[in-house]
Amino acid sequence: MDTCLEETSNQHGTRGGRFVWWPVLLLLSLGLGAGVGYAEWLVGRYWAPWLLLPALTGLAGGIVWCGMVRLMPVAGRRALLWTAAVIALGATVLAPHWMAYRELQAQITPETQLIAKMTASTEEPIIPETFGEFLAWSAKRGRFIGRQKIVGVWVWASWALDAILVGVGFGLPVRDLMRKPYCRTCRTWLRPILARNLSLREAERVAARCSLPSNCFPGNLHEPLRLRVLGCRGACGGFVLQFFSVGHRRPLLEESLSSAMFAQLNDSLAAPEASDASPRRR
Ligand SMILES: [Zn+2]
Numbered sequence: 001m002d003t004c005l006e007e008t009s010n011q012h013g014t015r016g017g018r019f020v021w022w023p024v025l026l027l028l029s030l031g032l033g034a035g036v037g038y039a040e041w042l043v044g045r046y047w048a049p050w051l052l053l054p055a056l057t058g059l060a061g062g063i064v065w066c067g068m069v070r071l072m073p074v075a076g077r078r079a080l081l082w083t084a085a086v087i088a089l090g091a092t093v094l095a096p097h098w099m100a101y102r103e104l105q106a107q108i109t110p111e112t113q114l115i116a117k118m119t120a121s122t123e124e125p126i127i128p129e130t131f132g133e134f135l136a137w138s139a140k141r142g143r144f145i146g147r148q149k150i151v152g153v154w155v156w157a158s159w160a161l162d163a164i165l166v167g168v169g170f171g172l173p174v175r176d177l178m179r180k181p182y183c184r185t186c187r188t189w190l191r192p193i194l195a196r197n198l199s200l201r202e203a204e205r206v207a208a209r210c211s212l213p214s215n216c217f218p219g220n221l222h223e224p225l226r227l228r229v230l231g232c233r234g235a236c237g238g239f240v241l242q243f244f245s246v247g248h249r250r251p252l253l254e255e256s257l258s259s260a261m262f263a264q265l266n267d268s269l270a271a272p273e274a275s276d277a278s279p280r281r282r
Helices: 022-044 052-069 078-107 110-119 131-141 153-179 200-209 259-270 272-277
Strands: 143-145 148-150 191-198 225-231 239-244 253-257
Touching: 022 052, 022 078, 052 078, 052 153, 078 131, 078 153, 131 143, 131 153, 143 153, 148 153, 191 200, 191 259, 200 225, 200 259, 225 259, 239 259, 253 259
Parallel strands: none
Antiparallel strands: 143 148, 191 225, 225 239, 239 253
């Protein structure tokens, strides 16, 4: 599944750099997740459609997180990326509860606490002090889902469902990012440079210009073939050539290209007849 530019011997000293990125990524993920969860808490005061709000929050969080991660040279470091994503997700899920807890804390004065303790019956919970107590207290007090009030274990179940929906929304863009091709030298994700539909004959001509064997395409292909070239954003200046058959997400063929070979490929696309006349490489 991993598609990437091969590590080349002429590195330009940018392989992740000397700078250590993982603490930055983990800290920023924590902050970003908390920020997204805080935004959900704010929005939830005015508009809180059950199921929809957590799913949208997760999706927005995932998109913003992926945008942030793309700025760092951490492509292909799957364990680190998933750890950071889980931290961001955990912060997103907990932040609204934490904000509600802080809000309640701000309202509590020694007097209200005393009154609550004096008037508390055995069934009625007293005002919570820790975050854990607050969650248990909130569950006992209940939650409205539409006009239906739920209490106790059902509140915990609804929170778990919220968390799952945030996770699903968050996971979609993250999974997509994990599948994107990247450069192993620079640890950055590749950017699309050009995309074009070609007939099988044209595709074979382009492949020949890039020194691929003449029989690199299987025989029973549906035309047109989709040609895609991706370029590295980093210092290595490398490219990746991909061919796709119609309706397939996985490339049929994939090859690393040097900048000289990319220039040749561009020439052959710009003037197919002229390039046909020139001798084949290799
Ligand atoms: Zn690169």
